[in-house]
Amino acid sequence: MSPPRPRQSKFKDVADSLREKIRSGALAPGEQLPSTKHLALAHGVSEETIRLVVKELKDSGDVVAAWGKGVFVRRPRQLxxxxxxxxxxxxxxxxxxxxxxxxxxxxxxxxxxxxxxxxxxxxxxxxxxxxxxxxxxxxxxxxxxxxxxxxxxxxxxxxxxxxxxxxxxxxxxxxxxxxxxxxxxxxxxxxxxxxxxxxxxxxxxxxxxxxxxxxxxxxxxxxxxxxxxxxxxxxxxxxxxxxxxxxxxxxxxxxxxxxxxxxxxxxxxxxx
Amino acid sequence: MSPPRPRQSKFKDVADSLREKIRSGALAPGEQLPSTKHLALAHGVSEETIRLVVKELKDSGDVVAAWGKGVFVRRPRQLxxxxxxxxxxxxxxxxxxxxxxxxxxxxxxxxxxxxxxxxxxxxxxxxxxxxxxxxxxxxxxxxxxxxxxxxxxxxxxxxxxxxxxxxxxxxxxxxxxxxxxxxxxxxxxxxxxxxxxxxxxxxxxxxxxxxxxxxxxxxxxxxxxxxxxxxxxxxxxxxxxxxxxxxxxxxxxxxxxxxxxxxxxxxxxxxx
DNA sequence: GAGTGGTCTAGACCACTGT
DNA sequence: CAGTGGTCTAGACCACTCC
Missing domain, CATH: 3.40.1410.10 (Chorismate lyase-like)
Structure with missing residues (x-):
């Protein structure tokens, strides 16, 4: 049920890395993320894996994707x-x-x-x-x-x-x-x-x-x-x-x- | 941002179909889902797509995966x-x-x-x-x-x-x-x-x-x-x-x- | 061993945005 | 047109379970 791999999965490595950058503000609200290709090269994983990570961040609300433009850090809303x-x-x-x-x-x-x-x-x-x-x-x-x-x-x-x-x-x-x-x-x-x-x-x-x-x-x-x-x-x-x-x-x-x-x-x- | 495809994605077709079966009780709590292979054949999609659907159901709590055994409908807990x-x-x-x-x-x-x-x-x-x-x-x-x-x-x-x-x-x-x-x-x-x-x-x-x-x-x-x-x-x-x-x-x-x-x-x- | 789920990739193909 | 994200697949490989 839990991850059987002894080491972290590449997926999780990349996801944690990006989430960390967002939560810490290194990627500010409204800012654009590097493109799928760039991220794939930078992290040494396939574009498909990046795509899955970005989908997760999108679904969890950390990030908003704009068609044909890019992926942007979500701006928080007023309470x-x-x-x-x-x-x-x-x-x-x-x-x-x-x-x-x-x-x-x-x-x-x-x-x-x-x-x-x-x-x-x-x-x-x-x-x-x-x-x-x-x-x-x-x-x-x-x-x-x-x-x-x-x-x-x-x-x-x-x-x-x-x-x-x-x-x-x-x-x-x-x-x-x-x-x-x-x-x-x-x-x-x-x-x-x-x-x-x-x-x-x-x-x-x-x-x-x-x-x-x-x-x-x-x-x-x-x-x-x-x-x-x-x-x-x-x-x-x-x-x-x-x-x-x-x-x-x-x-x-x-x-x-x-x-x-x-x-x-x-x-x-x-x-x- | 929203799905650009005019038709539903295969992913969504399969996800909705399985969720429907679970919510309606056609797949009862505790019951095992068909294997990835079976589902892929039955829905005419690749195993990878099934895998992604099952991941989604798992993450949303509809379903629990048991390593090497199979995937089972989650039993609801007492309020x-x-x-x-x-x-x-x-x-x-x-x-x-x-x-x-x-x-x-x-x-x-x-x-x-x-x-x-x-x-x-x-x-x-x-x-x-x-x-x-x-x-x-x-x-x-x-x-x-x-x-x-x-x-x-x-x-x-x-x-x-x-x-x-x-x-x-x-x-x-x-x-x-x-x-x-x-x-x-x-x-x-x-x-x-x-x-x-x-x-x-x-x-x-x-x-x-x-x-x-x-x-x-x-x-x-x-x-x-x-x-x-x-x-x-x-x-x-x-x-x-x-x-x-x-x-x-x-x-x-x-x-x-x-x-x-x-x-x-x-x-x-x-x-x- | 055969059957199960889990990770990851290469690559084909589609659709939208800009210039 | 090039650059972006989005869908889907085939298939290699790994790890656990049960017989």
Whole structure:
């Protein structure tokens, strides 16, 4: 299973050497690597071996290849810290402000500190039937009608969104306010918290479940990730004050630029 | 950058076909794949191409190769859900129990539900000097003496630990109780919360910062991960009731078997 | 021994970018 | 056109397993 060779493989020698140069900054971000031919000669290996090493570096996100031009060191991206314990209460407080106040900003501005007009929020709505997993989330029957809403939070001057979101509402609940079924009303000032309020729902708590995995090819493409960079999958379940699940969403976040922060406050020990 | 070919590459054809068979269960966990030769003939491609596809499946964790024997579908591992908002308060409450009570169980049992004697807790202590990053965490000077403690939480009947932990204490603080400098006293009944209590420290809150990335080769090896499976990196900062940082640890968790769950409780809206 | 996976290469051929 | 990366193959050679 592990490398049976006593000595390092040539492949690994070259890969480690290049990675070292990149990590140390000897090859700076944006800089072009020597061509496949040069590298092959320099390391005394075949071009095919170089090709395989470069493929690995590409897939792991260290390097970006441009067709017919060359291979370049990837530039790191700006970090976005997502802090749900501040964000969710802030959203909830905003939901009952006037439309004018709600319109001034949204959660993406909250996360990134950029003004609202730097964002696009393409949204598309679909009526679907709950599969087993979704039905379990909502404690309902398989086949129950749900409103699926797809979003991608996009910064205008960037190439890739900072999140891919699938949000689900019970169709019956959402249809109590027909405007909630209309995707052209997005972006909705005040967001989901306000939308739910229009049908009489107040959120009591939100449960975040966080997993990590490799992106699907579609996710990697959409988020600008190499195929072997990780994503967070944040499964967010919102409970109403009646203790029922009123929204469930799956948020896919690019692992190279996202951090999550949660604070656990502890009770003081009683004096002895 | 993207595949320039109009048609799918043979590589991708074969990779997708095999992945499909695995994901759908047509090739069940533990089952052996046909040999390289067979696959090459069956798909009408060269053995080398098959080799590359199998390497990819191996690296992504779909498949495990056994030297001289064959290639087998990987068996999924049992999930461990880590819920800090329950775990940390539980640890804090336990820290002031009698030694006898503390000795009965620990956090790993809490996470996994397995009895204490199923675990090993190899620990090693080292005195180190804070680098820039660590100094910033503790709001202290670079070069300050720290006690670095390395743990790996291991289940006896499993091959791999469920976490790799690097924990840091201020050396000066820890040395107030010489027993805290002695790695042979691990596992310490009541854990770090009790250890800190012996030097007069009570924890007020803990901040978890979660990132995700590919494992280092060492981490992949230790945690039994394929090279392209993701890990969580949980940076855990403990603040004392005096609002100073008293412990900082980096916990590396295997992404294929770990979930994190956090609940955000919201305040009720005031009646209108 | 025969069967398995693993490393590496030479070289044919394709496709895009520049000048 | 020359220079770049990208796909694929045939085949030599190595190392481990099981009989």
């Amino acid at each position: 976005v810290t997502r802090e749900p314990q501040f964000r969710y209460p802030w959203e909830k407080a905003r939901a009952r402000l006037s439309e004018k106040e709600r319109a001034t900003s949204g959660v993406s501005e909250y996360d990134t500190g950029r003004p609202r007009d730097h964002f696009d929020f393409p949204a598309s709505y679909h009526q679907i039937e709950a599969d087993a997993a979704l039905a379990a989330r909502f404690s309902t029957q398989q086949g129950t009608a749900l409103l699926q809403r797809l979003y991608r939070t996009t910064v205008r001057d960037e190439d890739h969104p900072i999140a891919l979101i699938k949000s689900y509402l019970l169709y019956e609940m959402a249809s109590q306010n027909p405007e909630l079924l209309d995707e052209t009303r997005e972006p909705w000032p005040g967001g989901t918290m306000h939308q739910l309020w229009t049908v009489g729902v107040e959120i009591d708590r939100i449960v975040d479940e966080v997993a990590t995995r490799a992106p699907t090819p579609e996710e990697a493409d959409a988020l600008g990730l190499a195929t072997h960079m990780a994503v967070f999958v944040l499964e967010k379940t919102s409970f109403s004050t009646q203790d029922t699940v009123v929204e469930y969403s799956e948020v896919v976040l690019p692992g190279d630029r996202t951090r999550l922060r949660y604070t656990v406050q502890l009770e003081r020990w009683a004096e002895e | 461990v859900t880590r819920e800090p908002q329950f775990r940390y308060p539980w640890e804090k409450a336990r820290a002031r129990l009698s030694e006898k009570e503390r000795a009965t169980s620990g956090v790993s049992e809490y996470d996994t539900g397995r009895p204490r004697d199923h675990f090993d807790f190899p620990a090693s202590y080292h005195q180190i000097e804070a680098d820039a990053a660590l100094a910033a965490r503790f709001s202290t000077q670079q070069g300050t003496a720290l006690l670095q403690r390395l743990y790996r939480t291991t289940v006896r009947d499993e091959d791999h630990p469920i976490a790799l932990i690097k924990s840091y204490l201020l050396y000066e603080m820890a040395s107030q109780n010489p027993e805290l400098l002695d790695e042979t006293r691990e596992p310490w009944p009541g854990g770090t919360m009790h250890q800190l209590w012996t030097v007069g420290v009570e924890i007020d809150r803990i901040v978890d910062e979660v990132a995700t990335r590919a494992p280092t080769p060492e981490e992949a090896d230790a945690l039994g991960l394929a090279t392209h499976m993701a890990v969580f990196v949980l940076e855990k900062t403990s603040f004392s009731t005096q609002d100073t940082v008293v412990e900082y640890s980096e916990v590396v968790l295997p992404g294929d078997r770990t979930r994190l769950r956090y609940t955000v409780q919201l305040e009720r809206w005031a009646e209108e």
